Amino acid sequence: MMSNEHAVNPSLCLNLCDGILTCKISGESMLIWNSSMYKIQLKRFVDSANSSNQNIQFKVHLTYPYYKRIIEIISRDAMNRGYVFEVAKEVKDHIKDRELFINERSNVGIAIKQQLGIVFSQFNEYKATVDSQMVRKLREKQMWDSFFMWTMKRAANFSVPGSGKTSSVLGVYSILNFQNQVDRVIMIGPKNSFGSWIDEFKACFEDTKSLNELIIHDYKNLEDKKKALLFDSNDKNLILLNYESIGSLISEITELIKQRTLLVFDEVHKVKAMDGIRAQFALEIAKESQYTIALTGTPIPNSYADIYNLLHILFHDEYNEFFGFSERQLKSPTTDDVEIINSKIQPFFCRTTKKQLQVPDANEDIVVASQASDAENKIFEILLMKYAKNKLALIIRLLQLETNPKLLLNAIENNGEDFSEILDISGEIEDIDYKDYSKEILSLIASIDKTEKFMTCLSLVEALYKQGDPVIIWCIFVDSIFRLQTELESRNIRAGVIYGGTESNNRQDILNAFRNGEVDVLITNPHTLAESVSLHSVCHNAVYYEYSFNLVHLLQSKDRIHRLGLPKNQYTQYYFVQNHYNHKNDGEYSLDQRIYERLLEKEDIMLDAIENNVLEQLTSVDDDIEFIFKNLLFN
Template identity: 35%
Template structure:
């Protein structure tokens, strides 16, 4: 269709491209120089085809730039105008939906009743009232976060949304891909069985176990729940998953706080996963463990194309000075069930027992400050010395402490690994006879356990170091009154 403008932006065969009329205005030197300035927007500048990943914001920017540089006015065809209009209002509509669903607005009554009816047909274990509303919210939002506290049932909430979206009435999704820590795999497997019972068969797929793309591709079509850990989301597995994921795949990033570092490798890989999927969710009970910068990655996971147009914060913008603005803009896009919603009684106040260090411990502290070469090492050694000094003669085990690979400085880890080679450092602790020192804190802890058990109570003891837990176990088992004592290394 011929337009009055000499230059047109059209959408054709799934591509945006510039065309001109018979006057061939695009071929003039002046126009060519203008477009050459903006090559970054193009996939094929010779054919004037724009990059497929452009957002409506970037498209508008390019149109404005071109219009200010040339005499001709860029005319937009109907499909281009529709794309810009629809994209502009999509996230605003989601914002309104998020607010109204969270406020239990009456306008959603009919939809939520239908949702609950369909979900109850699909599952065997009914969702709790709070879980129904949360699942409905997640299903309607398509892209959202769940920040509910531990124990609220975030996995069950996601399975509620999955049950609805994968039901015969909807057929929106057919499989669930979960990226999570390894220790969460079993929860996703067992919770599916609990929620769906005999109504659905679980076809569980652990991508970590696959050694080649061929086997992964073969089994993909049969699986309805697929899991992979953040560390393994790279290389051929990432590439193969991206080739298999389609618009009917629901993607969940569980414990998303694990990839909060905007510069982290795991986060960069996760941000490239499954752009074609329509349903993306992030789950964590600790959304902002350190600062507002921790939300940067998960917002990009959810709203990559809309982030700049709606949120628009740089990493440096995300600080306490903008807390009110950030909280207000973020509020519609996450669900949170708190302890009050679950009728969990308030925690009893801590009863802190203060124990003064012994003379031996004071000498150990002086030695720690003189022989340890980095701040983290000193801190860990002080923790060990406070309860069980024999640990000072052993190398610091980074994995035991729960540090994530890639989140600890290499030089620090190297200094831990070189401990056994550094005879002087180890001898400094051995000379203090640390292997035979029992601290007042350790003794008081044993006494407290014995007292509580004598009162007929069960006791759960938390510890940071496996060596300390084993020492407590040995101490208690030396008394025949404590035949059944177990320790669990998390």
């Protein structure tokens, strides 16, 4: 067989035919088709249904990095087996042009981020136009971010929460609208960001550009929503959609996006799951957009895999050309991978810190300790034994013990899925429920009316109230929110509540009442109110009664009262209530303290990454759990 193969000596020519990569085979074609080179290395790139004996047609979606890989595979085989392989000039030119285009685009992004002299003339023109359109002027750093997003057309803004990302995006809208290229902004984000977008639009433009919004929640049924997008949207300049609604409205949204639209994905980390259904809808919608901006203050809270969908939203057809990161490479990157990933994505995102915008630093955190009662300590020891093999469940149960032990008597529903954001995990918690307790623990639970941590929190809030200071209290459990409200109101302290079940209109009314001084204390949770709500003009004290080890929740909740717009000498104070147990084996133990320390460590990693102009990679849930229960004996 080998002598026959050398005698026939086929030749191959790689070319482009109607934009599709093809390879013409002259001579004995089966020596290619039957070769190990083809079967092991080349076959995965081939469209076998449209190929013939003498012609290999490659898959339509292949981009130039795949062209280079195919050339490398065939070239090596041709050298080893002694046949002729040629690459047509058209293919070489295509690869060269694409590399040049990507390099140029990358170089533009870097030039703007480094504020090189070659971009100053265009930046000054941009600034003059935006300033002429916006009543509230952008800060210098915000203007550079806005200029970056406008120039790149498809870009991400990873500026920290509270740094004014919305205003920078509205700067892009203002110039595109002035240039008659865009009529509207379509913003897709969480429901609780809608109010912020409306407020920011009014503040940025005032009477110079009247707001005419379409809010998808104003329409009750699906048919009305579809009609609104198709027939009531022509004169709207701000259309607000939430991630949950887009799946049933894809065709209507896509039709709008084709028509002079700036598409914005706010809090884009909401669609980070690689196989998530929301991500698929977002990817489909983004394909038709000419101008796309993705916003998040926490781009990769867990791993580099969190940017996979974000990059596909921005560069759907070009992902493999621009980046080419495999899912494996993002999920488990080597040190070299991390360097390559950051090098490639660095030109396509901008990032601003609050320090760069001269937001005054918050005060050092104040930790307020509470000491568990004897009954609470006994229940703590029992829970350690019962949940020794299920640490995630143990965290939930300990959080319940600290605030209302009677919650221990209820089953944790949906296998813990309701706690996925709090625990910063995906999926179910296995073997979670041990609610069938002995008479001893039932008696202990019944003996506790209000926990020591609950009373400590109340005393702290009451003291702040007596000083005349409005307060926001951050909780996890809805039960805690309403128990705190009831107790505060019994002390003649006006308390407003916002949680997941609060209607949108009621949320806004409660927020307005808090801003107007009609409510003294606002009680809420981070997965409801931790996005795009500004309270910094009226409130400077936040009490963390319950908190999770989700860094996103911590950062965004902090930034409700610490954000751009604070006067130079304004203080911001965070209080963290931490409960302590006397563990019979290890002395004092505090779950709250461990979680708090872990969050501070993650925050430091993020800030260090920003300073070094790279994306941070934080610890995993398993690492967090190991840290939280380190050196704690369970028997």
